[in-house]
Amino acid sequence: MSAPVFGTHRDEGRPDFGPDEVEALADDLLALLGPRGVSSLPRAIARASRDGSGMSPILSAQDLGRPDLVCYPRTPQVIPHIVRAAVRRGVPLTTRGKGTGNYGQVVPRFGGLVMDMTSLTAIEAIDDRAITALAGARMVTLEQFAWDNGKQLWMYPSTVQSTLGGFLAGGSAGTGTIVHGRNHEGFVEALDVVYATDDAELVHLEGDDAQPLVHTYGVAGVIVGARVRVEPLQDWRSIYVSFADHHNAFTAALDLSTFDPAPRLLSADRAEVVDALPSDPALVRGRASIRALLDARCVDEVCDRLTAAGGRVEAVRDGIMQTVKMSALSYNHPTWWLQKAHPDRYFHMEVRGDALVTALDAVEQVYEGGMLHLEMGHEMMFGMLNGIYHSPEQVVAGVPELEALGVGVHSPHQWYVDLDADRVKAIAARTDPMGLLNPGRWM
Incomplete structure (x- = not known):
């Protein structure tokens, strides 16, 4: 299914419900969950109206939706009763965890009930x-x-x-x-x-x-x-290696991606992105960075290889806290730190393909101020291409240029189901016949 690069509101699939149904559902939930199990207070509503979509200036400019009610189940056994109540009243139901997604997935586009699952921690x-x-x-x-x-x-x-x-x-x-x-x-x-x-x-x-x-x-x-x-x-080590030039760093990361045993995580950034990351002696300002989680048995060999490629080993660390720390500097997080350091300036596109290294300069030149964060994934390279934001039209205009370079593009500026949407819609027709589960996710 084809889809635009960024989301715009559509009313397709909007459930037909109103204040009377919401009030009746609130009474149902009060009986099921008690007074602390359901809320329509402004603070609860505001929290359930947000996720990580603030990373997208395109989504941030839209009113993605607000719930009418929020409920807080504490046992798995009560979930079917909550769902039955919502179905009986015809009120849409959106389920959320910590709300860390970046695409507005858990913001209820048409209102209704948000079910907060964060108490189900066993x-x-x-x-x-x-x-x-x-x-x-x-x-x-x-x-x-x-x-x-x-x-x-x-x-x-x-x-x-x-x-x-x-x-x-x-x-x-x-x-x-x-x-x-x-x-x-x-x-x-x-x-x-x-x-x-x-x-x-x-x-x-x-x-x-x-x-x-x-x-x-x-x-x-x-x-x-x-x-x-x-x-x-496995016995993991977190290694930090800096480079004077990000071209060398990205080429070295590509070489390391084929190493056996494989890294558990492998990220690379140019100096301007590193400068926005949290302060750490291993993240040297003004220098590009490779960060990797490596099997302890191969650390010496990998460090020798990266040093020969022009790198400088800044730190080798062990323990779960260090692996989690490094993980939090991967994927979308360098973009988040870049946006935090330069508010209202940068957007990003998710990109993939060998051209991220083989045509690095051309890829980064597609958008003004282009800076690539690189990740190594399962048999592919992908990353976040950051650029200076001007308009949604500017974001869209860069896609054909990227594709002409052999770059695959996935938009982080959308709220619709993006994986086999027709297949998912067919499943939902059976499992959600009234269209009440997180509605408004189709293009």
């Missing part, structure tokens, strides 16, 4: 293959739990405070993606979900039945819990 089990937890468990907590049991998650996002349900519904990649791909490519072994029907119940899905509900923005079912893959814990 970790239920871990074995040699997988960890099982409720949707509100934070990814960093799961990684720590895995480490404590001699394991590690297959992957977790750069926004390490994201919830499990949020990452599975709206996330895609992160630390570990180099080896294991994205989160809809085998990471999920099972899901517990609730569909938006008048007889809603917890439904357990295994294997191939669970995969189709990953990265669907919650439009095809409410994720209540999940079992996701783990593997034996």
Whole structure:
């Protein structure tokens, strides 16, 4: 399905409900959850109206929506009752975790009820293959739990405070993606979900039945819990290497991406982006940076290789806190720090392909002030191309130029389902026949 580069409001799929239905639903939820389990207070409404879409000047300029009510379930068993109540009243329901997504995925475009899942934090089990937890468990907590049991998650996002349900519904990649791909490519072994029907119940899905509900923005079912893959814990080192020139750094990162054993994370930035990152002796101002999570057995060999390529080793660190710290400097986060250092100046586009290195100058020249943040992923390079923002039309105009260079482009300035949308819509037609789950996500 083709789609524009940036989102604009459409009323397609707007549920027909009004104040009377909202008031009736509020009474239902009060009986289910008690006075602390539901709120229409301005502070609660304001919090449930925000996510990470502030990174996009295009989305920031739009009123993406506000809920009428927010509820806070504390047990998985109550979720079907909440969903049944919303279906009975015809009120749309949007599920959210920590709200760390960047595309407005959890901002309720047509109002209604937001269900905050962050109280459902229980970790239920871990074995040699997988960890099982409720949707509100934070990814960093799961990684720590895995480490404590001699394991590690297959992957977790750069926004390490994201919830499990949020990452599975709206996330895609992160630390570990180099080896294991994205989160809809085998990471999920099972899901517990609730569909938006008048007889809603917890439904357990295994294997191939669970995969189709990953990265669907919650439009095809409410994720209540999940079992996701783990593997034996490796002895990781966080290495920081600086370069005088980012061309050399990016070429060295490309070379390192094929190293065996593979890094768990591999990021590179030019000096201007490094200068905006949090202060750290290993992030040398005025110099480009490679940051990598490496198996301890290969650190010396990799450092020798990077030194021969013109790099200077600034630090080698160990421990889970250091791996999490490095993860928080990957993917969208360098752009976030760049925007924080230079408010109301930069936008970014998500880009991929070998041209990010082989045609680096041309790629960075597409947008005024162009600066690329580079990530190595599963059998591909991708990154965030930052540029000085002027207008949505300017953003759109650069896409054909990038594609002509052999660069794939994904817009972070949209709110619609962006992975196999026709397939997801077909699933939602069965699991949400009234179109109440996070409506307004189709183009």
